[in-house]
Amino acid sequence: MMYGYAWDLTTPLTYAASILPILLIGLTVTLQAAAAGFALALVLGLVFALLRRSRIKAVALTTAFVVEFLRDTPLLVQLFFLYYVLPDYGITLPAFLTGVIALGLQYSAYTSEVYRGGIEAIPRGQWEAATALNMTRWQTYRDIVIPQMVPRIVPTMGNYLVAMLKETPVLSVVTVLEMLGLANMIGERTFEYLVPLSMVGIIFLLLTLICSAGIHRLEKVLPKAGIPLR
Amino acid sequence: MDWLTYLPSLAQGALVTAWITLASIAIGAALAFAAGIARVEGGRAVSTLALCYTEVFRGTSLLVQLFWLYYALPLVGLSFDPVTTGIVGLSLHVGAYGSEIVRGALNAVPVAQREAARALNFGRVHTLMRICLPQAIVEMMPAFGNLAIETLKLSSLVSLISIADLTFRAQSIRNITLDSATVYTLTLVGYFLMSLVLMLAMRLIERMVRRGAAFPRAAHA
Amino acid sequence: MNKVLAQQPDAASAAAAPVIEFRNVTKRFGALTVLDDFNFAVAPGEKVTLIGPSGSGKSTVLRILMTLEPFQEGQLTLAGIPYHEPNGKGPFRASDRHLHQIRSHVGMVFQSFNLFPHMSVLRNVTEAPAAVLGLSRAEAECRAIDLLRMVGLADKKDHYPAQLSGGQQQRVAIARALAMRPRVLLFDEPTSALDPQLVGEVLGVIRNLASEHDLTMLLVTHEMRFAREVSDRVCFFDKGRIVEEGEPERIFTAPAEPRTREFLQSVLG
Numbered sequence A: 001m002m003y004g005y006a007w008d009l010t011t012p013l014t015y016a017a018s019i020l021p022i023l024l025i026g027l028t029v030t031l032q033a034a035a036a037g038f039a040l041a042l043v044l045g046l047v048f049a050l051l052r053r054s055r056i057k058a059v060a061l062t063t064a065f066v067v068e069f070l071r072d073t074p075l076l077v078q079l080f081f082l083y084y085v086l087p088d089y090g091i092t093l094p095a096f097l098t099g100v101i102a103l104g105l106q107y108s109a110y111t112s113e114v115y116r117g118g119i120e121a122i123p124r125g126q127w128e129a130a131t132a133l134n135m136t137r138w139q140t141y142r143d144i145v146i147p148q149m150v151p152r153i154v155p156t157m158g159n160y161l162v163a164m165l166k167e168t169p170v171l172s173v174v175t176v177l178e179m180l181g182l183a184n185m186i187g188e189r190t191f192e193y194l195v196p197l198s199m200v201g202i203i204f205l206l207l208t209l210i211c212s213a214g215i216h217r218l219e220k221v222l223p224k225a226g227i228p229l230r
Numbered sequence B: 001m002d003w004l005t006y007l008p009s010l011a012q013g014a015l016v017t018a019w020i021t022l023a024s025i026a027i028g029a030a031l032a033f034a035a036g037i038a039r040v041e042g043g044r045a046v047s048t049l050a051l052c053y054t055e056v057f058r059g060t061s062l063l064v065q066l067f068w069l070y071y072a073l074p075l076v077g078l079s080f081d082p083v084t085t086g087i088v089g090l091s092l093h094v095g096a097y098g099s100e101i102v103r104g105a106l107n108a109v110p111v112a113q114r115e116a117a118r119a120l121n122f123g124r125v126h127t128l129m130r131i132c133l134p135q136a137i138v139e140m141m142p143a144f145g146n147l148a149i150e151t152l153k154l155s156s157l158v159s160l161i162s163i164a165d166l167t168f169r170a171q172s173i174r175n176i177t178l179d180s181a182t183v184y185t186l187t188l189v190g191y192f193l194m195s196l197v198l199m200l201a202m203r204l205i206e207r208m209v210r211r212g213a214a215f216p217r218a219a220h221a
Numbered sequence C: 001m002n003k004v005l006a007q008q009p010d011a012a013s014a015a016a017a018p019v020i021e022f023r024n025v026t027k028r029f030g031a032l033t034v035l036d037d038f039n040f041a042v043a044p045g046e047k048v049t050l051i052g053p054s055g056s057g058k059s060t061v062l063r064i065l066m067t068l069e070p071f072q073e074g075q076l077t078l079a080g081i082p083y084h085e086p087n088g089k090g091p092f093r094a095s096d097r098h099l100h101q102i103r104s105h106v107g108m109v110f111q112s113f114n115l116f117p118h119m120s121v122l123r124n125v126t127e128a129p130a131a132v133l134g135l136s137r138a139e140a141e142c143r144a145i146d147l148l149r150m151v152g153l154a155d156k157k158d159h160y161p162a163q164l165s166g167g168q169q170q171r172v173a174i175a176r177a178l179a180m181r182p183r184v185l186l187f188d189e190p191t192s193a194l195d196p197q198l199v200g201e202v203l204g205v206i207r208n209l210a211s212e213h214d215l216t217m218l219l220v221t222h223e224m225r226f227a228r229e230v231s232d233r234v235c236f237f238d239k240g241r242i243v244e245e246g247e248p249e250r251i252f253t254a255p256a257e258p259r260t261r262e263f264l265q266s267v268l269g
Ligand SMILES: Nc1ncnc2c1ncn2[C@@H]1O[C@H](COP(=O)(O)OP(=O)(O)OP(=O)(O)O)[C@@H](O)[C@H]1O
Pocket: C029, C032, C034, C053, C054, C055, C056, C057, C058, C059, C060, C061
């Protein structure tokens, strides 16, 4: 019995059907974590990408190091770090929020690279034209660079969203009750792990297939020339 | 300084991490070539099989796969020790992602190269082994480098199926000492250093492959 | 120099049986019909040039002969061998073995050379004789050096394609095709990808081949002066059919068809 749903162990099929509602509750947590984590990664990644282009050498180099460090160390250990170390310094966050921050941090390292590639792909002539029109650096980013960059980076970003989705089960180790956490709990109580684990796998498979198809469509719909922000 | 006393145990864990990572990269690379080549060159049945493998292992979460294998392998009579389970899980994962790299690089070989091979009456195997793969493999190396780092990072998940790798040791020490900041900082630095070494190694391999494929270093017209 | 090339059947028996024969061949790309009821024959040893506007299907003719493209209707034979097998499967309606046999009589020189970038010049020329014909490395190299000498590149044998000029690459490609001793050699605009100052060296090699060997040659080119010099016959090709054909002198000086005249005016200026 969990969330008011009882399991029925008569056959694997009835078992699967009876725990589906429980896992779907876990799915909403998974989706929320991925959505929040990805939003954080998009913002933080952009900040990193811009800082890395800073004219102040120290800022650019420090950012480069931080990004490299985040990218080369495991999400799981970063998560443990946040989960156990922050409270020692008086910052106590709910497990879900800690998980979201960990996901966002890890993936900001990836997204910052995508932004960087996107910015560098803008031809020099565009920057020069903007300078010739006497635009400020900020105006150039807002009106010229980012609008042209967006359609190019959307597919890659989409792939990272899918990748992040598949990493959310890691949050179960810090007691976030997403799908895998629930499946393990069901397993502990019924001594029958394979059905719940298989179901989680299948749900992930469906989810990623749907997301990939969605990204593919989005890629086709987006105007190649760019999207004006205003 | 307490942190010095943590080092021997962490170093032992790091060795386990290194072993699992390297074994998984090696086995995974073999799987990647098999599946990638099957996708491009195989008949309908073979390429569909390879596609299913790729999609299933790319589409379901690695941690879910590891737990699944952990509980499933003993049921089919293979009472694997966790290390084997970890290596099997990671290898299948590397193989699935790597097969996309292999497929992409093979498809990126210009059609004209295949046509020239056909005009010279090369068979399919010869065209693949002598014309397409040598050109494609050079293109694969940077992506395989990233995948190797990815594998090192993901290997931390095997700590959750009770393998005493670096992450597992860190957890144990933290549970005893409650010295979280020190332990996890050391662990993160440990992974970072291992990543750097792995990156360097992949660069060297890339250079060897480039030389093995005998591409001239500098081109002049 | 003759010994480096295949022995050709004697001219008398050849005149009777064409080495290449298209009979009512139709080739479509989806809805687009590129060859429409196409009839065309080439006698052994003959040097034929196809000229015609862009998109008229000249490359398609060569690519069909090289088994790089299948065709839908009609018959095509090479040295008497039909391309389609009676119970052939797949788009080519022939087994791999059958296609292999056909290809053993044909070679092709591509517009963009298509040398193997990861192999040295020597290796490019020896790879196929060794792997496909089963020659020993030493034999293959012997043959390759002769051919490289013939195209004037023996001293470049250890270079890689990227280290050669376009003209040199194309000459290597010609040697590579000849090393398989084909009866028929196809050239698809062999000089179109070259800088103007490099065209001459490649045409020179082809000209020598044409005058000194009884190799059957089918050329597509936009070099009209060259076509006039080397060909026994020029075919003006338009919209998937041969509009007019004949001796080069006549085609270039007194074309009968208005479309031929128009085309020649546009290219000769
Ligand atoms: N793979 C293909 N798929 C669809 N259409 C094709 C394909 N290859 C060629 N075509 C079309 O077939 C027609 C004939 O092409 P082909 O390359 O034979 O012309 P060509 O006479 O060689 O022209 P050019 O002088 O430009 O080389 C063209 O309209 C071309 O667009």
